[in-house]
Amino acid sequence: MKRSQLILIAIGVMAVAGLYALPSVVVDNDSKADSVSQEDESTSAASTDPVAMHDAELSPDERLQINTLKLQISENSSAEELKSSTEEIAGIYQKLGKYDSAGYYLSLGADQLPNSGLAEKAGNAYYEAFSFALDPEKVSYTAEQTRKYLNKVLENDPTRLDLKTKVAMTYVSSSNPMQGITMLREILDQDPQNEDGLFNMGVLSMQSGQYKRATERFEELIQYHPDNLQGQFYLAVSYFESKQKNKAKAQFEKVKSMTKDEMILGSVESYLDKL
Template sequence: MKKSQIIAIAIGIVAVAILFSLPRVVVDNDEGVTEMSETEQSEPNSPVGMHEPEVDESIKADINTLLVKLESEDNKEKFVTFADSIASLYFQASKYDSAGFYYERALEKSTNLERLEKTGNAYYEAYTFALDEKKIVRLAEKTRTYLNQILEKDPKRLDLKTKVAMTYVSSTNPMQGITMLREVLEADPKNEDALFNMGILSMQSGQYKRAAERFEELVQYHPDNLQGQFYLAVSYFESKQTNKAKKQFGKVKDMTMDQMILSSVESYLERL
């Protein structure tokens, strides 16, 4: 779950609510994997068009113009150019599933590593926001299809391996994802994404002391990671480490002027 990610979780009270509603199966413990209930929410199944009412009008107009050109284009190079441009506009509008769909269309005509990565990344971003169980499975599979092709050629891409790992933790084989994250940390003990995601997974399973340990590692190596600092404070709070929680929330307050974050911090402090 990339900061991106991660994975894609806003900071604040709303963020914490979203965190615990995400449909994931987890987690990082010595015994194995703990299954959590999944939240289901009906979402359209079509990968394209489902977001268009939310797209900015100027971007939508550009997309529609390019779509007309795309569907009537016989030249392979021009077709790829139009498809890539549509995908980029959807990505710009944070409509990641539609971006992935058009990157895929470009791949049908011309395959290269850069486009494979863009396609996998677009589907991963869409995956991090998905709530419908069937859609989660589909987007996870799409992510793995494209990013694994990059990893086959360049196994050292730990950033992509972390993303692939996160698609497994909500699958029927969640331990594979945990194992991959541990492999990332074996190769790079300071890996920001892997440490963050292991902390998030521990939070999701209610292992707050373990989550705190992960976030402590994260902020030790990456002190500017605001999400990590915030979730460290929350982990202290939930694990009843009151003094540490007060100190850590104070540190978060000193790191940002964002009113949503500050409001969330104050809410926690009032409960201490």
């Protein structure tokens, strides 16, 4: 799931967040303290070694499979064997949702095989990790790795606006957000109908409280990409926040007709109850 999807959920369930924030189980204080301590240690390990905290979560079979593949990656391995083993290891971590570990192994392969296509896969894996990251150090690290490997692809093919959009979004979360916004504007200058560019500019407008501008971005988005459910939902939220109640109601009803996702439908109903 991308950062934009997480933002959708965060905004969409704002009205019912209290319900989901309640603990589903009762824990004693000692266990909670131990859990927090372990989480702190894991966070620290993640910032220095993205694989360290995930290895303990592997099943015996997964650990054996990864160790076997590691043995296959040797100085005597052919380029094809190295690429295949690297992708298999990354695939295991990706299935578990451990995208930074997947990115780590893909980046090792990309460094050894610069023309293998692994740089793009490494950058995309790190971008997924960036999308989920909450710890500032991890956000910074995964953003940097995303840029490092996706820029390698862009150096050879600057027409890849999909990758440029991802790089731009990593800058938006950095100490220099205007660099990311400038890149998104450049993307829309090149391709005014660019789906990712319009969507992300709309989200950024919402985050800055510019809901009128957000409605313009999302109206453009769904004009060119009517099946973009997130854009349709965000447009409704933007209408709601900009006090355009009739448009908001009609738009939320449209979103209801487009999905059966219970979380989204619950969010829609919570907004409709306020109109």
